[in-house]
């Protein structure tokens with residue numbers, strides 16, 4: 739019924755009105771486009787600009803929360819659980835790029851650990867790591883900490899040349915990223 743009303747309205751408009759509307763619409767799109775491009779270049783490398791909702795940022799079916807405090811990896815995970823979430827799992831390049839943009843060369847725990855069995859990297863959801871975005875630069879190749887370093891950071895300020903994940907001492911205090919998926923959990 740609503741569709742019929744719109745058809746009738748359009749049907750009674752003169753050609754001149756339609757042309758004018760067409761021009762105005764074009765102008766609107768041009769303006770919207772330039773604003774959008776400006777935001778992409780200055781604030782974000784991702785295809786979709788993040789939308790912030792009460793401290794959580796939405797991206798591809800998940801909400802992400804960046805802590806302000808710093809805690810050990812285990813305590814960080816506990817905080818996420820208190821928010822009905824868990825530490826972030828990074829499952830593809832798009833998500834990794836999103837995290838890099840979101841964290842801007844700051845140190846955050848992610849939900850990856852080899853505490854159970856050295857060298858066997860597992861996400862907090864119990865899945866085994868398949869695609870990793872480990873840092874490497876010249877002679878340094880992460881992960882490199884053996885049994886001393888069983889938890890993973892997005893970045894390490896004292897090694898800015900390392901772009902990617904870094905295994906680190908789980909007891910050290912850093913900020914962290916929680917993730918809450920809006921997709922139904924599957925078993």
Ligand SMILES: [Ca+2]
Pocket residue numbers: 852856857883884885886887888889905
């Ligand atoms: Ca380790």
Ligand SMILES: [Ca+2]
Pocket residue numbers: 880881882883887904905906
């Ligand atoms: Ca390391």
